Amino acid sequence: MEKLRVGIILGGMSSENEVSLNSGRNVYDNLDREMYIPVPVFMHHNGGLWVIPWQLVSQNTTVDVSDHLEKEARHIPYEQLKEEIDFAFIALHGKYGDDGCIQGLLELLGIPYTGSGILASALGMDKHIQQKILRWGGIDVPRSIVVPEYEWRNNKKALEKQIHDTFGFPLVTKPTREGSSMGVTIVRDAGALDDGINDALEWDNAVLVEEYLDGIEFSSIVIEEDGEPKALSLTEIYPQSEFYTYDDKYMPGRCRKFTPPKNIPADVVARIKEEVVRAYKVLGFRSYGRIDGFLAHDGRVLITDPNSSSGMAPSSFFFEQAAESGMLPSMIISKLIELSLTIHKEKRGPL
Ligand SMILES: Nc1ncnc2c1ncn2[C@@H]1O[C@H](COP(=O)(O)OP(=O)(O)OP(=O)(O)O)[C@@H](O)[C@H]1O
Ligand SMILES: [Mg+2]
Secondary structure, three states: OOOEEEEEEEEOOOOOHHHHHHHHHHHHHHOOOOOEEEEEEEEOOOOOEEEOOHHHHOOOOHHHHHHHHHHHOEEEOHHHHHHHOOEEEEOOOOOOOOOOHHHHHHHHHOOOEOOOOHHHHHHHHOHHHHHHHHHHOOOOOOOEEEEEHHHHHHOHHHHHHHHHHHHOOOEEEEEOOOOOOOOOEEEOOHHHHHHHHHHHHOOOOEEEEEEOOOEEEEEEEEEEEOOEEEEEEEEEEEOOOOOOOHHHHHOOOOOEEEOOOOOOOHHHHHHHHHHHHHHHHHOOOOOEEEEEEEEEOOOOEEEEEEEOOOOOOOOOHHHHHHHHOOOOHHHHHHHHHHHHHHHHHHOOOOO
16 A cells, blocks of 8 residues: 655744744654655745755754755645645644644645644634634633724723723733734733733734633643544643743743643543533534633633644643553554544535
């Protein structure tokens, strides 16, 4: 049987391109060579695609990779991608990578890929719209108000009053469409609100203002098994910063994480797993996803951040939870590829 050529798409156009390089490199290292041929495909920050030699996968930053492209890599016009790969393992994160854009391109080209389709990917990225859908699906989410940039510029006083009256402090401000905690602030008092909102507006043209949740943060990988989504183990998170920041997420040894959880009783873990699977289904995610949330002190399970994809670094939740279920990185990667191929075959249309 011919081996499948798996294009590992890494880099990209978002604020998370360095995180993606790390993810892609790890997928490259762990892809089962008995079954697949890895083809590293680097997405330049201008959107261009390049097939890169494996040596470039080990470069430190996407800027370093970019410096070598002209001499050592091959530029691939979009329509030629299907001559190069049979399957796309999307190791991109954030805008253009998680949000339906690359998924749309791959649908046009007829290339099967990991993760959700266009609509669900877009929903996974948009924290405002996903909350509306989750609420509609009976899932508990934090109270929130969306603040579009033009409203903040034109009606600041009225909005400030509405925010004070609705939440009190602390509260959380975040860009509606970002990842890796970019632009997230815990706003402790009224004097810090303006900075929090302006920080988030650096990343997007709308800000989500949310009630602050005090409790235990968790993350759960959901992956399909014979068409039925199932939660792997659950991870309980104890950041060292005031919340789970970029540094906590990616600096080695910085954050305490417990898989399975230490401080959440088994019956509550079971309830959380049910909720994350419900959230996955309500948003129409396919193949896999990573659903984050909080167990509040009053026992409520709130979903704060359903993601249609996951980090793929060695210590990412994806591999940590797979290990807990007895799967090596190569095993879970193969499983994800095979189930994504099946899902793609059964699809009727691109969503
Ligand atoms: N309502 C909230 N109350 C308390 N802390 C929050 C709240 N919302 C977010 N946080 C903190 O901010 C972090 C980042 O927020 P969020 O999960 O929404 O961002 P993200 O950028 O999409 O992250 P990821 O890269 O993991 O997808 C959370 O992990 C959590 O620690
Ligand atoms: Mg997220």
